[in-house]
Amino acid sequence: MVEKSSVESDAPDEIDWPAESANLFAELLRESHRDLFVFIYALVQNRADAEDVYQQTTMVLWSKFAEFKPGTNFAAWATRVAHLTARHFIRSRRRQHLYFSDEILDSLREVYRPQGPEHHATRMEALAVCMEKLPPRDRSLINRCYAGDNDVAKIAVTESRTVASIYQAIYRIRKNLFGCVQRTLATENR
DSSP states (O other), rough: OOOOSOOOOOOOTTOHHHHHHHHHHHHHHHHHHHHHHHHHHHHHHOOHHHHHHHHHHHHHOOOOTGGOOOOOHHHHHHHHHHHHHHHHHHHHHTTOOOOHHHHHHHHHHHOOOHHHHHHHHHHHHHHHHHHHOOOOOHHHHHHHTTTTTOOOOHHHHHOOOOOOHHHHHHHHHHHHHHHHHHHHHHHEET
């Protein structure tokens, strides 16, 4: 909880506590966004519903942010709020769709552990290492598809290949990259 000092000052450099609180909230939410959304999606099993629940969760998190203690685990706190928000959402929609029971939702929350930004940074480092191991032609294709001109039809023409063969190549390369990243992370965790 961010509190204003008991000694009030009219100094021009006085801290704008609401803005500081909003900045802290935005930074913490940004760091845990991906894990929080993945957790919500695992509970509701529908992307549109997950986006709705995520929006509801962020509104609840902001409205209760004064209760959060800086320095504690924001991702864990946000996950608890997301769990309760998802349960409420599912109960309100249970007649319309098939959803997990409360018992399964509780089980998922108990085993879920947010990874945090350091986990994503580690995976990105492993991916960079694995990208360097790719043959130059594969690396070039991946770069063109994901970082440059991602129009596969144009790439197929310039490569004198079919669109289907480009998609197959991308699938094969991605599968190899995934395996390489998994092996790299496993080796680092020993």
